[in-house]
Amino acid sequence: MANINIKLKVWRQKDSQSKGQFEAYEVKQISTESSFLEMMDVLNEQLINDGNQPISFDHDCREGICGMCGLYINGRAHGPDLDVTTCQLHMRKFKDNDSITIEPWRAGGFPVIKDLMVDRSAFDKILQAGGFISVNTGGVPDANAIPISKDDAEEAMDAASCIGCGACVATCKNSSAMLFVSAKVSQLALLPQGRIEASRRAKNMLSAMDDLGFGNCTNTGACEVECPKGISVAHIARLNREFLVANLKD
Amino acid sequence: MTKLNSKIPKGALKDKWTNYKDHQNLVNPTNKRKIDIIVVGTGLAGASAAASLGELGFNVKNFCYQDSPRRAHSIAAQGGINAAKNYPNDGDSVYRLFYDTIKGGDYRAREGNVYRLAEVSNSIIDQGVAQGIPFAREYGGLLDNRSFGGAQVSRTFYARGQTGQQLLLGAYGALNRQISKGTVKMYTRTELMDIVIIEGKARGIVTRNLVTGKVESHFGHAVVLATGGYGNVFFLSTNAMGSNGSAAWKAYKKGAFFGNPCYVQIHPTCIPVHGEFQSKLTLMSESLRNDGRIWVPAKKEDAQAIREGKKRPEDLKDEERDFYLERRYPAFGNLVPRDVASRAAKERCDAGFGVETGQAVYLDFKDAIARLGKSVIEERYGNLFQMYEKITDENPYETPMKIYPAIHYTMGGTWVDYELMTSVPGLFSIGEANFSDHGANRLGASALMQGLADGYFVLPYTIQNYLSDQHSVKRMNEDLPEFKKSEEEINNLIDKLMGIKGNRSVDSLHKELGHIMWDYVGMARNEKGLKTAIEKIKELKVEFWKNLRIPGDKNGINLELEKAIRLADFIELGDLMARDALLREESCGGHFREEHQTPEGEALRNDDKFMHASVWEYKGENEEPEMHKETLDYEEIEVKARNYK
Structure with missing residues (x-):
């Protein structure tokens, strides 16, 4: 078990009508035992405490079965691990000081409704x-x-x-x-x-x-x-x- | 006598449901079209009810907070569904399933409801197969069964470790068919905010559109809550992140009584907590106890050496291991009911024999792999083993799984009568949301059974008995003052929450509630702790309303606002759970009061004083709620101490 620091580039978009853009963030001292979404929780807690808007993303069961989560991580659906959903991805798949880009699903059939949330x-x-x-x-x-x-x-x-x-x-x-x-x-x-x-x-x-x-x-x-x-x-x-x-x- | 009438039909236990159906009132086909029914929730109970009511010709409006009805948390149920088919020829029957369920619930459920549940169980399996659910099969092409806790027969049907998923997708398919036919209108990303009562009857709901933020009203001749349990009071649980108790709580505040709030199921086999950032707990199916053996080191030194990383579990010989369930309960062994298995794990860990952080025991497949071969184990539990490995980075084929109990299910819920109607006329509650069938402890593979029994085979009958004289009631306009007043109250609540502008996130407050609940209203409870919990929850409520911070605004998607609305209700629900646990001075099922145990540490019931359901009535903000007792009469079953030895 170790703690790592991560640099993030996250897609932010106010609503389906607005244009979106990437924003850069940093999270420090993330346990490699954490799941990817727990890392996002930590980031959101940080954003809220600093008076900023947390990042909206879909998730529910957090055990890989409801199908609600889905992030495009470093150019791959559900990230670098195989046979997992985003919620099952763990931070041990990343190294200290890694840069991670997070986007919503991009498809004509799935319009973005806010940040990383899409309409499926x-x-x-x-x-x-x-x-x-x-x-x-x-x-x-x-x-x-x-x-x-x-x-x-x-x-x-x-x-x-x-x-x-x-x-x-x-x-x-x-x-x-x-x-x-x-x-x-x-x-x-x-x-x-x-x-x-x-x-x-x-x-x-x-x-x-x-x-x-x-x-x-x-x-x-x-x-x-x-x-x-x-x-x-x-x-x-x-x-x-x-x-x-x-x-x-x- | 109190205001409670359970409406159990007269006659012999075996004939009650048949008699009820023979004599109940029905709604004729042309009148069904004139009736609107609101179903909140799309899990097994909600989806099956909405689909079945749509098939019958009613106009159904179905709501879920998720982006699709298929996401409801029934999807995550793993191990299986019980039914009294007796396909394995091992002596099962409707009566035996009924008996096991009553006994498993520690004699705290109604005989009439539970017998009906066992009676309709077989139809659920037939329905599932007809819908194309790929249940596990034998080579001969017939259905396979496995064993679950609290039973000595194999009556559990399964689809790998994804039985809930497959049953839910079956119900979702039936729901989709009705949506395409126009009998069901689906509202996704829409959350219930209030229940509207007009002239004493439930006539609709107020919702919040989670995408636009708009607060809206919907009329229904009747309202059905299928909104699941409230395990997330504890913050960490096996529930989905969005699972919440708000619908049941709003119903309570509108006059629906709440039954047995303190009955919470703690599931023995979950992946242990790793740290404060943990957001949820993952269950490892009870089915694993068919082949896995549960143990801790027999010597404290070994446990300590393992905790410090100086020894591996594989290093210990069988005689150095304490298979404590097999030792304490030789008749049921590793397949004792969940409450018994959970307490036994806690007992060993509290005594210093736990591994990992000290809060974990082993679930070991070494012997099963030696006996059956790795490929058989893989076929039975492959997806669970994979899930475990992804989370923990350990291979359970080579080293034993580490598990610990976690909050899983709530037996308590909205009080309902035999017809599944709450104490508010026209308001029904089905599935985990109600309190009816599991007493003080639910047996494994019985949640799926109850959800689908209620939705497919019970509610579509009983609701007609209520609706039979309602077709003459014209559809009401949602501009009526009752709807507008409720909308205004919800808008005011939202403004109040948004206006606090304090300095604490919803999650930080929810975690605090979770710690209070786990420490004092968790696996072991006592008078002092419960009183402490009530005090601490009171302080937390003040802190919440003073110091909450919700960024953003109320229009559009605001996930923090959604969570805050749910947490406001969880805090109040936590208080009621503690009060209920304090009053129940006995140990039964999932409710363990440390003051009431045998010298061997087994739960000690007090049937003279507590053979009743505790049914709570809301009396107003800051008023003491009133507890009514529904006495449980056992006509058929002889009440005994539960014995799994």
Whole structure:
């Protein structure tokens, strides 16, 4: 355990209408056991005590599952560590006197609303277009009525691990949401309950994605690298297959 | 008798819920369209209720403070969800789940509610599978189960260590479907500020738009609170940073009684605190106790040597380790309920056997890895091990995890009757926000069960019994004086907070409250400490209103203002928790009064004096609240001392 000093360059923006700019800050004596967001807390406490405006950023569970946090740190979504969200990043990944640049997600589909906070409601809208199985509460068969192979269930679970943080979009040069869309389409297409609506789902969700200002996929694979849950681009292939089937049916 | 009527239906325990449903009033389909229901919160209870009510044809307005309903903290539940399916053929039944839940809650919950919970549990699993939740399966394609604390059967369904996430995403999918159909209107980044009561009935809420800062009113024929627990009174907890008790507190101040505020669950297996900058605590799922063994060094010298870095835990042989849960509770071993496991860890650490800072014990997988192989352990707990390693920089496959108890869940909450209605007509409370099903201690994997039981299968029925004569009540205009008065009060509160312009941040005051609560209203409580807590909280309240500093202004996004509004309520809630704990002169479940224990250090209940729920009524600012007793009648179960030996 050690303490380190850090120089920060942080994006500040009053609201969605204003122009933003970088501001420089310094934080001293940060424990390497601290999380990145705890370092931000310390900085904010310092700003408040000095009579300044603290930095606004989204966060909630601070254990890597709610998907609310998301900072672009030194040019990487969720920072330098692999398979973590910003809240799981720890200061031991940095050295004394390091300089860190912090930006919000940058994507047409995610407008900045203040400092490091962005509006990701487009993700909700994509899922509202079909990211579910159309069943009402009650009147469903016994849970063991449909056997599902362990492999399919596991692969569906891999896809279902998506936390909707938006790192895939932020890291994609086209700001495409294909990995996000494919995770839901693939999860449900792998299960017999979800197969029934699989192609319709793919088509509707992709159409919503296009309408909401996300770009196309050009298979660079950057999304997979930065995904904190390690969701594979193989799901995009399954999405494309379902989409193709939907178009053939039309 | 008091003002409390739990409305438990007559008849045999097994028939109560069926009888209720057979005879309750319903709302016909055309009238459902004329009725607006407000649901606050989008966790398991809120999302499942909003979706189910939308499916039935009601107009639903659903609110959450997060940027998306999917972020609600149910998402973080790890280990699993209980149901009485008896798929493993190990002797489970609805009755056994009911019995374990009552016993686990240390005989401080209502039989009627808990039996219904066990009864609907199976439907939740069916619903989840139909929604496409990828529960863990056996090679034959059928569902797998694991064991959890406080039960001798395997009844816990799971999706890796992300069961809450998967169940919530299932409910969120159902919610999204209703949003797309227009039956549910979703308000994100919108926080409840007040509940509006017109002619004695809950008729709406006042909210603050967290992006614009605007204070607004929303009408509803009924209001449902699904706003979770208040564990963040302690500052450090496993709750999300934004989890708060304000909705329940506003309801309390508007006449909804508060049940058992002192019942707090302290989860035994969390990653220990590292320092004063720590912002939250991370849980390591109870499911780990299926295969992990909990121990501390048997000799103080070894504990000290480990603390000083002179020895490694791997250096100690089995006979040099004290597997204290297996030693004290041979029948349940490492799978004793949470309150028992937490106290046992504290006991060992207080006696000088703790490791790391002295406030940690080991959770060790060495034997399980030897027995099952690393790959099996990885498949079962891989994501938890990874999470642990990211936080602590230690590899739990090679060295035991270090854990310590932390605040996790609140069994107390808004008092509700059998219909989940509070003491304010038209105001309902579901999920962790209410007090109803877990008594003084909740069993693992039962929070998900209760949240979804309430939201999918209980509230959509019981709320209709209330609404059946409400369709003739026309939608009310939000310009009514009751709404305007409440908006004005909230605007005044915000101005008052902004105007303090003192010199202390919200967090610095919240941490101070957290220390008071943990030291005096935490795992072990006594009369002197609780009285001290009440005094210190009173001083802190003065300090808050005198010295708080909120930068910026009230319009637009102001995260400090959001936190300050929540903290103002937490301070008052902390006071009520201490009062409740002081009055309950017995030890039961998560409430441990040091004056009341057996010579072996086990909790000692006093059923003659305290076989009741303590239900608090607000009497006005700076007035003493009044406590009512709801007597608990056990018709079915024989009340015994809880024994896990």
